[in-house]
Amino acid sequence: MLTYTIRRLVLAVPTLLFISVVIFLLLQLAPGDPMAQVPLTVPPEVKQKMREALGLGDSIYVQFWKWLVQFFWVEPQVLIDNIFGTHFADGKLRVLSWQTRSPVMDIVVQRLPQTLWVVGMSYVVGVLIALPIGIYSAYRQYSVFDQLGTFISMVGFSVPTFFTGVLLIVVFSVGLGWFPSIYDTTLQVNDWASFKLQIRQMVLPVFVLALYNAAQISRFMRASMLDNLNQDYVRTARAKGLGERVVVLVHVLRNSLIPVVTVIALGVPQVFGGAIITEQVFKVNGLGQLLITAIEANDLPMVQTLTFIFAVLIVLFNLVADVLYGILDPRIRYD
């Protein structure tokens, strides 16, 4: 198992390198000029100098190498400096955003809590809703609950998040006025009242994303439970007189959770990607909104870094899913 994990980690390096090259080359084709916003009164020679200061004068591979060094060598040093108070990264050039001229990673770190709160919470809520629904509708297959559950999960799976989001805003913010339609990130949680405000503004975005995730996961949970409920070991367990609760919730559930856990792990990076739209609907200024503004402003280092972070998440969670599968299911052995 350990050798397999190590081999996969080693294989992840060329994958990630390839992805970063693809993203980089794609961005090199960008027609936009980062100097487009600079006033016309600035003479062209000065503009050219400004471009060179951004590192645009170098050839492509030099630019790519610089980005690689900055991202993989300098940024970890900055992280170590921040944790241990050392001075490894002093005076070294970090990945700078063209919009704000501040390090990209600092902005990412600022934006991360919002995304993690909303997206992470919605994923947890989604999983917590999905598992019981999947278990019960498989156990009572073709019952009213099952029919209703599969229909709702099909709807949740088909209705895009930008529509559910807008619909919930129309009903609950515009019509009933129960929840705010905009997520206020400047809110400081320091007492009970502000905590309640924070909960109220999180309800809608979390619900939208949770519905979408729960729909997908409950379908997997149901299918996996159905696969296991007809197995011989279930009959054996019943035959030796175990209670129905033990049979379903211990014997069947533990076996059916194996594929579901990997599906949950695989879904984590997709949630980050899909949250771009939900963040836009509820004006959450998280990573997704950062990416959209960076794309619109032609802020190439920011786009490159953010897209690459998403790619790292995907590769990482693919690996986690495969390893988890091997750990949870003793029948599967990688060698």
Place this chain on the structure above:
Amino acid sequence: MTDDTRKQASETAPGPDATPEATPAPYAASLAAAGPMPSAPPRSQWFDVWRQFTHHKGAMLGGIVFILMVLTVFVGPLFWTVDPTFIDIRARNSQAITSCILTFSQMFSCFADPSSVGIKASWAHPLGADQLGRDTLARMMAGGQTSLSVGIAAMVLSLILGSLFGVLAGYFRKLDGPLMRMTDLFLALPLLPLLLVMVLLFREPLSAAFGPETGIFILIVVAIGITSWMPAARIVRGDVLALKEREFVLAARSIGTTNTKMISRHILPNVISPIMVSATLGIANAIITESALSFLGLGFPPDFPTWGRLLFDSIDYMQQNPERVILPGVAISLTVLSVNYLGDGLRDALDPRLRGR
């Protein structure tokens, strides 16, 4: 499956595919001696598939809704001949005629003359009009044409790519490794961010080359197509790998069938069912992606409506005219839902293990 391959299969390998009715002539005599011949006429495989499909209520309903949707969107403009770009400024921000239902007691007088009860609505614009007075019904139909065309075209492209790579990887052992590594690489790309970047980068050059509308259409179809072929490729590859071990392939090879003939006449017809299931899911995926792009403001230009764009444009007016948000959203959701149910039913119908239950 074509008749040709079925004959081949039944002669060489009486596996699950070979229909028992297609017993070759020499055996018929001995069968007749053994017992009475079955009186029912032989059924084709597609008849069985169709029968199973009709038993799936959701799939039938989904199919009907999808066909109705396509008809409304493509044939509807022949009957509702209002130009979607025509500006009737007096009717701007008028509501849908259905808002009369909410006036309860005056409902009938309202349906006769909406202005009498103080609702800005008219039969000239049954679904209302936008902030410039453009007819919502006409715009919904025009938007649906674009959304559905993008969905279908992108699905076709991704299926062609997916089955090409899948068949090549499954059939030629040498190509398997590289092609599947490439599939894995594509699967590891963060797709939505890359789509956004691609649309942003190539919008201008393509608009300049093909005109704003065709340019964006090509761009979005290609962008969605080349980022969504991977699941189809994996499924097709798995099926081709299994098919290659079957006896009818061996038999075909033994009579000297070339690779091209083998793929086109024996392999492809047998992997058509997973491809069809992927096709339905592909349409759903493409429609959602296109509307998401339009919703983020990076899709089609504003004067060229699609359902996603209509939804995006209406958000500012959702307090006055909530139906303007709801209509395109419901249209997208209903289409995707019906296509997903269709896919579910197709998957059940094409799975021989489930058929006949």
